[in-house]
Amino acid sequence: MSRRRSVMSEKFKYELAKDLGFYDTVQQEGWGGIKTKDAGNMVKRAIQIAEQHASKQS
Secondary structure: OOOOOOOOOHHHHHHHHHHHOOHHHHHHHOHHHOOHHHHHHHHHHHHHHHHHHHHHHO
């Protein structure tokens, strides 16, 4: 089985987990321990941040 390459850096993922309130779960159980909803919220927030950065550069 091949590993997927992550688009987000590990540092950024941890920052998002802290901001969204499930950092403790990640620390205790790893990324597999978070809820699907939390993962979706993390992606949603990452997209919002990317859009904000893109609009500032325009």
